[in-house]
Amino acid sequence: xxxxxxxxxxxxxxxxxxxxxxxxxxxxxxxxxxxxxxxxxxxxxxxxxxxxxxxxxxxxxxxxxxxxxxxxxxxxxxxxxxxxxxxxxxxxxxxxxxxxxxxxxxxxxxxxxxxxxxxxxxxxxxxxxxxxxxxxxxxxxxxxxxxxxxxxxxxxxxxxxxxxxxxxxxxxxxxxxxxxxxxxxxxxxxxxxxxxxxxxxxxxxxxxxxxxxxxxxxxxxxxxxxxxxxxxxxxxxxxxxxxxxxxxxxxxxxxxxxxxxxxxxxxxxxxxxxxxxxxxxxxxxxxxxxx
Amino acid sequence: xxxxxxxxxxxxxxxxxxxxxxxxxxxxxxxxxxxxxxxxxxxxxxxxxxxxxxxxxxxxxxxxxxxxxxxxxxxxxxxxxxxxxxxxxxxxxxxxxxxxxxxxxxxxxxxxxxxxxxxxxxxxxxxxxxxxxxxxxxxxxxxxxxxxxxxxxxxxxxxxxxxxxxxxxxxxxxxxxxxxxxxxxxxxxxxxxxxxxxxxxxxxxxxxxxxxxxxxxxxxxxxxxxxxxxxxxxxxxxxxxxxxxxxxxxxxxxxxxxxxxxxxxxxxxxxxxxxxxxxxxxxxxxxxxxxxxxxxxxxxxxxxxxxxxxxxxxxxxxxxxxxxxxxxxxxxxxxxxxxxxxxxxxxxxxxxxxxxxxxxxxxxxxxxxxxxxxxxxxxxxxxxxxxxxxxxxxxxxxx
Numbered sequence: 001x002x003x004x005x006x007x008x009x010x011x012x013x014x015x016x017x018x019x020x021x022x023x024x025x026x027x028x029x030x031x032x033x034x035x036x037x038x039x040x041x042x043x044x045x046x047x048x049x050x051x052x053x054x055x056x057x058x059x060x061x062x063x064x065x066x067x068x069x070x071x072x073x074x075x076x077x078x079x080x081x082x083x084x085x086x087x088x089x090x091x092x093x094x095x096x097x098x099x100x101x102x103x104x105x106x107x108x109x110x111x112x113x114x115x116x117x118x119x120x121x122x123x124x125x126x127x128x129x130x131x132x133x134x135x136x137x138x139x140x141x142x143x144x145x146x147x148x149x150x151x152x153x154x155x156x157x158x159x160x161x162x163x164x165x166x167x168x169x170x171x172x173x174x175x176x177x178x179x180x181x182x183x184x185x186x187x188x189x190x191x192x193x194x195x196x197x198x199x200x201x202x203x204x205x206x207x208x209x210x211x212x213x214x215x216x217x218x219x220x221x222x223x224x225x226x227x228x229x230x231x232x233x234x235x236x237x238x239x240x241x242x243x244x245x246x247x248x249x250x251x252x253x254x255x256x257x258x259x260x261x262x263x264x265x266x267x268x269x270x271x272x273x274x275x276x277x278x279x280x281x282x283x284x285x286x287x288x289x290x291x
Numbered sequence: 292x293x294x295x296x297x298x299x300x301x302x303x304x305x306x307x308x309x310x311x312x313x314x315x316x317x318x319x320x321x322x323x324x325x326x327x328x329x330x331x332x333x334x335x336x337x338x339x340x341x342x343x344x345x346x347x348x349x350x351x352x353x354x355x356x357x358x359x360x361x362x363x364x365x366x367x368x369x370x371x372x373x374x375x376x377x378x379x380x381x382x383x384x385x386x387x388x389x390x391x392x393x394x395x396x397x398x399x400x401x402x403x404x405x406x407x408x409x410x411x412x413x414x415x416x417x418x419x420x421x422x423x424x425x426x427x428x429x430x431x432x433x434x435x436x437x438x439x440x441x442x443x444x445x446x447x448x449x450x451x452x453x454x455x456x457x458x459x460x461x462x463x464x465x466x467x468x469x470x471x472x473x474x475x476x477x478x479x480x481x482x483x484x485x486x487x488x489x490x491x492x493x494x495x496x497x498x499x500x501x502x503x504x505x506x507x508x509x510x511x512x513x514x515x516x517x518x519x520x521x522x523x524x525x526x527x528x529x530x531x532x533x534x535x536x537x538x539x540x541x542x543x544x545x546x547x548x549x550x551x552x553x554x555x556x557x558x559x560x561x562x563x564x565x566x567x568x569x570x571x572x573x574x575x576x577x578x579x580x581x582x583x584x585x586x587x588x589x590x591x592x593x594x595x596x597x598x599x600x601x602x603x604x605x606x607x608x609x610x611x612x613x614x615x616x617x618x619x620x621x622x623x624x625x626x627x628x629x630x631x632x633x634x635x636x637x638x639x640x641x642x643x644x645x646x647x648x649x650x651x652x653x654x655x656x657x658x659x660x661x662x663x664x665x666x667x668x669x670x671x672x673x674x675x676x677x678x679x680x681x682x683x684x685x686x687x688x689x690x
Contacts, residue, residue: 002527002531002534002560003528003531003532006527006528006531007528009527010525010527010528109359113363114358114359114360114363115363115364115367116364116548116551118551118580121580121582122582128559135559135560135561137559209525210524210525210552210556211551211552211555211580212524212548212551212552214361214524214548216361216522217524220522251528252528255517255528255529255532256528256531256532260517260518260519260529260532261490261518
């Protein structure tokens with residue numbers, strides 16, 4: 001039971017991170033490799049808000065959300081928009097976003113130094129619950145609630161609102177969308193903003209979960225995020241959610257039943273297996289790309 | 292528009308290419324250009340002996356520390372210890388040191404580059420590198436070039452076996468751990484324990500081996516052995532697994548970066564048994580960052596911070612005055628390291644590579660902050676160890 005919960009908590013963070021990844025990919029057909037840097041940057045900023053600003057953990061979350069959104073706009077403006085006319089825009093955007101990620105990490109190191117940073121002692125609520133014999137902290141419950149709320153909210157926005165319709169139109173065919181009067185540049189910018197905001201919140205939640213923020217934390221989750229969106233189906237939002245949970249649970253149960261040394265082998269091996277059976281990913285459609 | 296199945300191939304292969312590009316960039320990172328070789332060996336000998344020894348030229352000493360990356364917190368302490376020692380030696384006069392500290396970014400490849408650079412710069416001795424896994428890769432370069440190396444924090448087995456130019460003043464895990472386990476077994480009546488260690492680091496791996504041997508010696512059953520990666524931060528799955536065998540203690544060989552979240556999460560999950568750590572736990576940041584959770588952690592150490600020998604008392608006072616914080620073992624060993632180098636230089640009143648090598652090997656019963664210090668025939672350190680327990684936020688001696 002404890003292991004199931006462990007897997008769900010870590011899996012929900014993977015999912016939130018991966019959803020930001022897959023959103024940009026699904027709508028704009030771009031892989032934004034600055035996303036992991038946003039993840040790390042927001043964790044450091046979140047810690048600073050709590051440490052210096054004296055905010056509570058939860059008050060810091062909305063600010064980090066906005067911070068992430070702004071960062072997303074910057075990424076889009078600097079790394080992607082100038083290159084969008086090129087024939088190799090996929091590849092160029094990929095490279096320029098890696099470059100931007102490198103700069104972000106260097107800025108972080110300049111601002112915060114190389115050390116691991118943590119929330120000041122006492123900023124966590126001490127409350128603990130016992131759920132069917134398993135220990136759960138209040139922080140973990142909130143992490144799960146925030147992740148799920150954001151993911152449900154995003155799905156609602158994409159499927160039900162006017163903005164979401166615009167996004168789906170752009171995903172379908174940017175040229176046609178433009179002809180139909182959709183402001184493609186605006187949709188693109190908004191997509192990046194939302195994507196990075198989600199990545200930023202994921203970063204803070206991760207930092208809360210393990211009370212650790214390191215410069216390399218983005219790189220550590222990057223591969224997992226990529227694996228999750230591939231397994232979930234590139235561009236599929238519910239797919240990323242399920243993929244994240246599957247990866248989290250696979251890691252935990254690999255430890256439980258096979259042995260800790262085999263964790264990554266089992267977890268990634270399982271993902272590989274899923275791809276062999278369903279090359280399009282769990283919820284990836286072979287038909288047109290969905291959002 | 293596109294058919295998805297076909298379309299996703301492009302970004303994936305580009306992702307791989309991009310990842311390769313990043314690796315390439317990382318591997319050719321910095322590396323300070325050359326202020327070129329210092330004094331030739333001729334100028335590096337002087338008049339007098341011992342305290343009266345006077346050498347005209349500054350003695351060039353290189354230090355390779357991990358000032359950024361996973362081991363940065365150790366490297367920073369070491370830098371402070373070295374700087375303090377260098378400042379005091381400069382004040383004392385007679386022999387002065389040109390101490391050049393470089394950052395290996397916790398990357399053994401960078402360590403190799405820096406060793407190459409120091410060898411060709413003509414330094415008399417290289418101090419470092421911070422981590423044992425960097426040492427096993429970089430020390431052979433110095434050995435081949437005939438440059439003595441003094442490890443100040445390498446505790447893994449086999450480092451000094453690299454060759455007769457490789458020394459260290461840090462007690463090995465093999466020297467400290469048996470004492471830790473013996474004391475803890477007696478104190479807590481341990482019968483079965485769970486062992487956890489990160490298996491992708493030479494230091495924590497050799498710590499694990501020492502723990503396993505010591506536990507066997509004491510007749511303590513290991514009900515489970517759990518491994519993780521030194522970059523891990525979420526240990527809940529592993530700890531839950533450990534909890535299920537209801538151990539008398541957790542025995543952990545990990546670096547401080549992993550140790551802090553591990554200890555915190557163990558207490559969160561309701562694991563209240565003692566946690567016995569290797570040398571990586573021996574860092575005041577454990578208490579600063581894990582807070583209440585660190586209580587009851589047992590650590591063997593090479594340096595007794597509470598020791599009242601005169602060298603140590605002076606060191607504690609000077610360090611606090613200089614940096615406004617308490618030194619840790621890494622600072623103490625670094626400080627002792629440069630002081631021992633000074634002893635070795637003064638012994639022959641010569642600072643060329645061969646004389647330092649020969650004199651280092653003959654150090655015996657030198658009073659240092661670590662206690663009475665000698666170098667044994669394997670070029671390893673010999674001095675008393677201590678077993679500590681975290682109580683009320685500080686290390687106290689476990690007796």
